[in-house]
Amino acid sequence: MDAIIEGLWGPFQYSFMRRALVVSLLVGVMCPVLGVYVVTRGLGFVGDALAHSVLPGMVAAFMLGLSPFAGTIPVAVGVALLIGYLVKRVGVGEDTSVGITFAGLFALGLVMLTAARGLPVNLEDILLGQVLGVSQTDLYITLSLAGVVLALVFVVRKELLFANFDPTGALVMGLPTNLLEYTLLVLLAVVTVISLQAVGIVLVVSMLITPAATALLLVRNFYRALLLGVALGVAAAFSGLYLSFYFNLPSGPVMALLTTFFFVTALAWKQGVTQFASAGRRRESSS
């Protein structure tokens, strides 16, 4: 028994692991909460674009000796609003807007990273995340941002869902659909930036999209999908951190792999149930 308890609590005798656990769990909660809105609205790759676009802000923050948040949050929010503006006001297609901002800013970030030598960070940590390197200040910032994001999503949950489902109906009823759209993009920007610490630029989409998509595959109610998505996100974050500690693996990719495993399992289970049900119907009709 003592060995089990020691095994469970062992990693958390280190303060960096405790900080990593809190940040990972927050990412596991926040990503699916927003993810169900993002997946159903078809904004998955906006999240991916935002993650790549913040690289110049992150490098600039490191160059100035500031917290990465000081550079990534303004850039992410700015890019989110720019994408919204290009789509809504200029009439540029969503995928085109995403492609332009994503490629341009990521390239700028790579050039800046190469030009500015001696920064206390390497490209692999930025791309794949380094949750074990989260500082106490980063933890406090993450907690504050998570509180704001979750509170805001709670307040606009119904209106956001209505505008997402039937934009015209929502607008006719008098809901501020444009404001809601921009709010979703800004929330997506903030959640993406928070998640970068845990899973990095390349894998942020795995936490944002996959648990939510898995949940939407399994349940037929939006808010239940949100809750199931959170459960899957937390499970992936928690298990990913443990596995990475005991098997000396990078935590971000392990979390991403777990979310993919959950999705594939859910898909196989659903296909099996569907085939079983249709076989049953065939048997009934033939007898």
Added chain:
Amino acid sequence: MDAEGLTPRLAFEDLTVHVNGLLVLDRINFEVGSACLLGVLGPNGSGKSTLFNTIASLIRPTSGRVLINGRAPEEERGQVAYMTQYERINTRIPMSAWDVVMQGRVREIGWFRWPGRSDREIVRRALETVEMSPFSNAQITEMSGGQRKRVFIARALAQGASILLLDEPFSGVDIPSQSALLGVLLRLRDDGHTILMSSHDIIQMFEICDDYLPLNCEPEALERINLSRQQFQPPYPVGT
């Protein structure tokens, strides 16, 4: 008209609307009272959807005005419900009939609250009115065209709207479902609702509507319509 019979439920005064620089509606003057089924008739591109969008405050008139209960549409937002065409709905979202109708309560519920007992009661009654109570847990994506339309009408009822805008309500709906849908509309009309229905299929509207607003119809066509109306028999039983 209102209780005093002075203010029409909906009025257009010299309503002129341009869309992308093109004149679509030209000095429309018309009044509709309560308890009326109004057919908005016209060929494709005649401005039916533009008229609905203007009533719903989605488009601003170039000149003239729309009045709802004697006031600007922006001041009477909750009074108008637009039955969105299914093609414009985001079908990626899992949504039961109950969930859709509850959306009609969003404004009343407000930002911070969850739906209360009174909201649930209103939704239940709205589904009952459109005869969709047995399907309240069914997914909107798994319903027939007619059932979906009844659910969206129930949402308008839950919203408390007195003016319903129905864009091509019978398109994509089979004949028995058209009859059921029409029965619901007639009951709502009798309860005092003002229902505007657009259709490019003029013949279909003859036995349904109490009044007509033709848009960009040739005078000869209108004459033919009036003549045909006297000879017309509906192809299916009206009401249920």
